[in-house]
Amino acid sequence: MFEQNLKEPKYKLIKSYIKSLIREGNVKDGQLLPSEYELMEKFNVSRHTVRQAFGELAKEGWVYKKRGKGTFARYFNTCDKKGMIGLITTYISDYIFPHIISGIESVMTEEGYSVIIANTNNNKEKEAYQIKSLMEQNIKGLILEPTKSAEKNVNLNLLEEVLARDIKIMFINAIYTDLKSENPNVGCVIMDDVKGGFIATEYLLKIGHRKIAGIFKRDDIQGVKREEGYRKALGNFGIIPDENMIGRFTTENKRIFPKEFVSNLLDKRNNELKPDAIVCYNDEIAVWVIQTIKECGLSVPQDISVVGYDDSSLATVLDIELTTVKHPKKQMGELAARHLIEMLENNSGNHRIIYEPELVIRSSCKAR
Numbered sequence: 001m002f003e004q005n006l007k008e009p010k011y012k013l014i015k016s017y018i019k020s021l022i023r024e025g026n027v028k029d030g031q032l033l034p035s036e037y038e039l040m041e042k043f044n045v046s047r048h049t050v051r052q053a054f055g056e057l058a059k060e061g062w063v064y065k066k067r068g069k070g071t072f073a074r075y076f077n078t079c080d081k082k083g084m085i086g087l088i089t090t091y092i093s094d095y096i097f098p099h100i101i102s103g104i105e106s107v108m109t110e111e112g113y114s115v116i117i118a119n120t121n122n123n124k125e126k127e128a129y130q131i132k133s134l135m136e137q138n139i140k141g142l143i144l145e146p147t148k149s150a151e152k153n154v155n156l157n158l159l160e161e162v163l164a165r166d167i168k169i170m171f172i173n174a175i176y177t178d179l180k181s182e183n184p185n186v187g188c189v190i191m192d193d194v195k196g197g198f199i200a201t202e203y204l205l206k207i208g209h210r211k212i213a214g215i216f217k218r219d220d221i222q223g224v225k226r227e228e229g230y231r232k233a234l235g236n237f238g239i240i241p242d243e244n245m246i247g248r249f250t251t252e253n254k255r256i257f258p259k260e261f262v263s264n265l266l267d268k269r270n271n272e273l274k275p276d277a278i279v280c281y282n283d284e285i286a287v288w289v290i291q292t293i294k295e296c297g298l299s300v301p302q303d304i305s306v307v308g309y310d311d312s313s314l315a316t317v318l319d320i321e322l323t324t325v326k327h328p329k330k331q332m333g334e335l336a337a338r339h340l341i342e343m344l345e346n347n348s349g350n351h352r353i354i355y356e357p358e359l360v361i362r363s364s365c366k367a368r
Contacts, residue, residue, distance in 0.1 A: 103333025187351030197229025
């Protein structure tokens with residue numbers, strides 16, 4: 001039964017009301033919901049407030065809209081068999097994320113679960129909001145890509161509340177290490193990013209490079225670990241890393257940092273810094289690095305070799321195809337989904353999976 005909490009914002013009251021109609025079977029899957037005008041009258045609110053409520057309900061998977069016909073319920077037939085799974089990634093439509101999400105959705109749908117997808121834009125406040133929102137949906141499991149995982153986990157209490165409600169958590173790409181590692185309700189599917197950074201750098205060393213720069217993301221643990229692998233490979237060849245040749249960026253400055261950093265390395269006044277190869281945090285950064293190298297009048301790989309990470313679609317869009325470390329993408333999503341289902345239905349087994357990285361060699365590197 002719908003209980004009105006007068007302290008809540010009006011759009012949240014409308015959301016709760018619509019959810020109660022669907023949960024209690026007063027509106028079936030595919031049936032028309034009350035119109036915007038009816039809800040405006042019932043709750044004495046503006047059209048904007050009603051649309052805000054419907055917008056969030058659509059994002060959470062409760063409703064859908066037909067142009068010119070209204071808004072319809074779709075909760076029960078899509079997730080009623082086995083329950084709902086929450087999925088929070090840093091991004092949804094960018095880079096490799098559509099492939100990961102596709103893998104998760106395909107397995108969950110096949111096994112009778114529904115997936116509610118949310119993203120954080122790598123913002124911790126938004127991560128907290130999405131976790132709270134999903135807990136309200138009575139999810140049975142949560143697949144989570146941590147936000148700014150190299151920084152303090154300010155949402156630890158929220159995640160502990162998730163576990164206290166017996167909601168299983170499956171991490172992808174990274175893990176919050178401050179959750180108890182022995183907890184059987186926590187799993188992960190991640191890459192060995194130290195080894196990934198290592199094999200990328202080792203390859204360059206083996207083909208004769210010695211002045212190898214690195215660009216890494218410092219607010220995600222993947223970037224920290226890839227830098228660790230980079231340093232380890234240099235050390236194995238007796239090379240002490242030059243700190244001036246290592247660049248670190250954050251989520252906020254990732255679009256401007258690569259160009260500024262590489263331009264500074266290639267400035268003729270800093271000739272002693274000029275690298276003969278650059279290891280990049282991911283393929284997106286590598287593409288920007290290659291563009292900057294060209295703008296500085298140099299070429300890849302004749303003057304500078306470049307290695308990326310993830311083997312994304314960007315790796316083959318330029319005239320020079322990118323040597324890169326392979327990310328499992330859709331396979332990671334599928335495996336994360338299957339292990340979460342195993343946790344939900346059998347509550348047994350090892351659910352901590354670490355992928356071994358492999359290098360895909362293309363034309364962006366040249367032996368020296």
